[in-house]
Amino acid sequence: MTSCTICNLIEGEIIWSDKIIRVVLLDHQDYKGYCRVELISHTKEMTDLDEALQFKVMRCVFKVEEVLKKIFSPEKINLASLGNKTPHIHWHVIPRFKEDPHFPNSHWGEKLREGMHQAISAKEKNDLIQLLSQSLGQ
Amino acid sequence: MTSCTICNLIEGEIIWSDKIIRVVLLDHQDYKGYCRVELISHTKEMTDLDEALQFKVMRCVFKVEEVLKKIFSPEKINLASLGNKTPHIHWHVIPRFKEDPHFPNSHWGEKLREGMHQAISAKEKNDLIQLLSQSLGQ
Numbered sequence: 001m002t003s004c005t006i007c008n009l010i011e012g013e014i015i016w017s018d019k020i021i022r023v024v025l026l027d028h029q030d031y032k033g034y035c036r037v038e039l040i041s042h043t044k045e046m047t048d049l050d051e052a053l054q055f056k057v058m059r060c061v062f063k064v065e066e067v068l069k070k071i072f073s074p075e076k077i078n079l080a081s082l083g084n085k086t087p088h089i090h091w092h093v094i095p096r097f098k099e100d101p102h103f104p105n106s107h108w109g110e111k112l113r114e115g116m117h118q119a120i121s122a123k124e125k126n127d128l129i130q131l132l133s134q135s136l137g138q
Numbered sequence: 139m140t141s142c143t144i145c146n147l148i149e150g151e152i153i154w155s156d157k158i159i160r161v162v163l164l165d166h167q168d169y170k171g172y173c174r175v176e177l178i179s180h181t182k183e184m185t186d187l188d189e190a191l192q193f194k195v196m197r198c199v200f201k202v203e204e205v206l207k208k209i210f211s212p213e214k215i216n217l218a219s220l221g222n223k224t225p226h227i228h229w230h231v232i233p234r235f236k237e238d239p240h241f242p243n244s245h246w247g248e249k250l251r252e253g254m255h256q257a258i259s260a261k262e263k264n265d266l267i268q269l270l271s272q273s274l275g276q
Binding site: 044045046047051054055058059062065066069075076077078079080081082083084085087096103104105106108109 | 182183184185189192193196197200203204207213214215216217218219220221222223225234241242243244246247
């Protein structure tokens with residue numbers, strides 16, 4: 001059995017998926033709407049994929065960005081594919097707000113204040129699922 | 139005059155460019171081969187671009203990743219478009235090594251050790267420029 005946490009564990013709720021990619025909502029009270037776009041197959045780097053698949057992954061990342069902008073009107077969207085601890089392609093798509101714990105630092109940087117402590121509402125989650133499904137297909 | 143530092147300042151050496159995108163090498167002794175792919179026009183989010191331009195930017199990011207892997211054989215490549223302080227599209231393309239100051243933390247996270255203190259060599263820089271030019275065109 002692999003030791004990869006992305007292979008073994010869904011760390012949130014799958015809000016969209018096909019056979020290749022899933023979008024996971026991390027229900028984080030300090031980072032409302034924080035999603036991860038995860039490749040289902042265990043692959044390390046974006047350049048280990050062929051160009052069609054690279055673009056399929058990025059299209060999904062950008063659709064998530066678009067929907068998050070629409071619902072949450074964040075100050076900025078942060079996109080990152082790091083994977084130093086978990087070398088399995090997953091994109092962080094993080095809506096950032098001036099009042100979030102780290103802004104304008106990176107989400108991984110120094111914490112500057114207490115956070116928002118406000119989970120995503122049922123309506124926001126429903127809108128997210130609906131709009132993603134409209135953008136990316138069922 | 140704009141106050142945007144990406145519009146006003148080249149923080150490194152331009153090692154490839156066309157009219158839309160430039161690749162800047164940040165000659166960082168702790169992060170050998172750290173590049174930034176910068177959109178030349180002042181645009182905030184990837185989803186402010188049309189799909190053709192999104193893919194053009196990402197194609198460049200992935201070509202840089204490919205070339206950095208070839209030259210430096212890093213442990214991992216980190217890709218990030220944050221822009222909380224400078225909301226002008228720029229992608230960090232960072233070769234990561236087990237012995238770098240933050241690994242496996244993010245480059246923006248807690249520093250765990252002293253760095254490599256080793257600038258990119260003239261040969262490595264030349265290879266980078268040559269291979270990028272072959273991949274992306276003159």
